[in-house]
Amino acid sequence: MKSNQSITQTKVLIVGAGPAGLGVALALKQAGVTEQLIVDAREVGAAFRAWPRSMSLLTPSFFSNSFGLTDLNSIDPNTSPADFLHTQHPKGQGYADYLDAIVGHFELPVRTGVSVTALKKEISHFCVETSQGPIYADHVVWAVGQFFHPRDREFPGAHHALHSSKVEDWAELEGDAFTVIGGYESGIDAALNLVQNGKSVRLISRGEPWASNHPDPSRSLSPRTFDRLRELLKSPEKAQRLEFTKNTSIKNIEAGEGFWVLRDQDDVPIATKTRPILANGFESGLGLVSSHFDYDENNLPIFSEEADESTLTTGLFYSGPALVHRNALFCFIYKFRARFGVIAAEIARRLDLPDIEEKLEPYAKAGFMNTDLDCCSNCACAVESAAPDTPEPASFTKA
Ligand SMILES: Cc1cc2nc3c(=O)[nH]c(=O)nc-3n(C[C@H](O)[C@H](O)[C@H](O)COP(=O)(O)OP(=O)(O)OC[C@H]3O[C@@H](n4cnc5c(N)ncnc54)[C@H](O)[C@@H]3O)c2cc1C
Numbered sequence: 001m002k003s004n005q006s007i008t009q010t011k012v013l014i015v016g017a018g019p020a021g022l023g024v025a026l027a028l029k030q031a032g033v034t035e036q037l038i039v040d041a042r043e044v045g046a047a048f049r050a051w052p053r054s055m056s057l058l059t060p061s062f063f064s065n066s067f068g069l070t071d072l073n074s075i076d077p078n079t080s081p082a083d084f085l086h087t088q089h090p091k092g093q094g095y096a097d098y099l100d101a102i103v104g105h106f107e108l109p110v111r112t113g114v115s116v117t118a119l120k121k122e123i124s125h126f127c128v129e130t131s132q133g134p135i136y137a138d139h140v141v142w143a144v145g146q147f148f149h150p151r152d153r154e155f156p157g158a159h160h161a162l163h164s165s166k167v168e169d170w171a172e173l174e175g176d177a178f179t180v181i182g183g184y185e186s187g188i189d190a191a192l193n194l195v196q197n198g199k200s201v202r203l204i205s206r207g208e209p210w211a212s213n214h215p216d217p218s219r220s221l222s223p224r225t226f227d228r229l230r231e232l233l234k235s236p237e238k239a240q241r242l243e244f245t246k247n248t249s250i251k252n253i254e255a256g257e258g259f260w261v262l263r264d265q266d267d268v269p270i271a272t273k274t275r276p277i278l279a280n281g282f283e284s285g286l287g288l289v290s291s292h293f294d295y296d297e298n299n300l301p302i303f304s305e306e307a308d309e310s311t312l313t314t315g316l317f318y319s320g321p322a323l324v325h326r327n328a329l330f331c332f333i334y335k336f337r338a339r340f341g342v343i344a345a346e347i348a349r350r351l352d353l354p355d356i357e358e359k360l361e362p363y364a365k366a367g368f369m370n371t372d373l374d375c376c377s378n379c380a381c382a383v384e385s386a387a388p389d390t391p392e393p394a395s396f397t398k399a
Pocket residue numbers: 015016017018019020021039040041042043044045046047048055056057058059114115116117143144145146147148186319320321331332333334
């Protein structure tokens with residue numbers, strides 16, 4: 001990397017120092033790439049540091065690396081958050097500490113406080129505008145995640161609600177009775193935390209995700225969440241304070257003085273005296289490079305199957321939870337890390353580096369270099385799940 005005052009030139013620029021960006025950086029280093037730079041608008045692992053204090057990873061961590069089964073939350077074949085933090089479900093702060101430790105241990109070249117504001121492809125290189133001056137790069141890996149792009153404009157009045165990603169501590173919310181919009185992971189997490197803190201919650205969901213038996217945890221609740229839900233519902237007193245409203249889609253929120261009115265698909269009003277909580281997820285995360293990608297008929301971005309590259313702008317790669325191939329979502333760390341070695345190998349090849357396959361063998365062995373995309377679109381277990389093991393909530397409304 002060459003740098004003279006405000007102009008920087010590098011072979012590979014990685015935007016985002018979360019698990020997706022750092023994971024590719026480690027794979028590039030392993031492949032022999034010596035000239036790379038990682039920039040982040042905030043700090044290493046910023047999204048995890050911004051999680052509500054009580055929130056932990058759903059995917060369990062366990063130090064099984066030496067048996068060839070890398071910890072589900074690790075970002076390279078040789079480290080383990082379980083080993084580093086001595087916990088099975090790291091909290092956001094702990095996981096960010098793990099990412100920080102990786103940057104220090106592997107001496108990754110990270111610059112924080114550098115916000116990318118525009119990206120342009122010139123004939124053979126990228127010109128990337130940042131808050132700290134331009135960066136010129138031959139290849140760019142876009143890894144900005146989704147957390148800082150909440151879906152808080154989804155319907156009229158959605159901005160009146162408090163997005164779940166903006167909550168620092170569920171214990172600090174004032175009021176006794178809450179309405180949560182969204183019945184997937186973050187909605188259930190919000191509801192469980194609020195009930196544990198003595199509040200009553202009405203959880204409103206489009207379908208009935210807590211009854212879904214889908215084998216892919218990207219499309220149904222995780223085993224960890226079912227465990228937490230079952231545990232809470234064992235207490236009749238707590239179960240009384242959690243009401244599930246299924247098959248209800250909120251279309252509008254109006255704010256009054258000290259009250260809010262939500263309207264569903266049939267225009268039925270639901271009034272609440274506390275600010276509604278919106279747990280409806282995040283935008284795609286391609287953000288300011290979205291025009292560099294093509295889209296399919298479902299408006300999902302298209303990535304090259306060879307190396308998760310834009311099919312419109314050569315040299316622009318993507319790593320992270322917006323990745324999708326053959327309708328399979330790669331929105332967990334253990335899913336998108338399967339492509340770290342693939343992206344690194346392709347960039348190393350274009351840089352004419354020697355012995356790439358040999359150098360990346362540990363990545364291939366550990367499942368960090370997966371080229372078989374069939375694996376990811378066929379998640380069904382050979383043994384049918386023991387349904388119905390769905391918790392019995394105290395009350396359901398709307399059939
Ligand atoms: C509530 C919640 C629970 C989750 N639980 C799990 C789980 O149990 N297991 C699991 O595998 N996954 C889980 N996920 C998903 C996981 O957190 C994400 O997939 C992961 O954080 C994505 O990593 P990333 O590196 O792409 O993004 P991030 O971790 O968000 O990192 C992106 C980085 O890019 C930086 N950035 C953004 N824009 C710019 C810019 N313009 N210029 C420079 N830098 C920029 C940000 O500051 C940030 O540090 C969860 C997510 C949420 C929200």
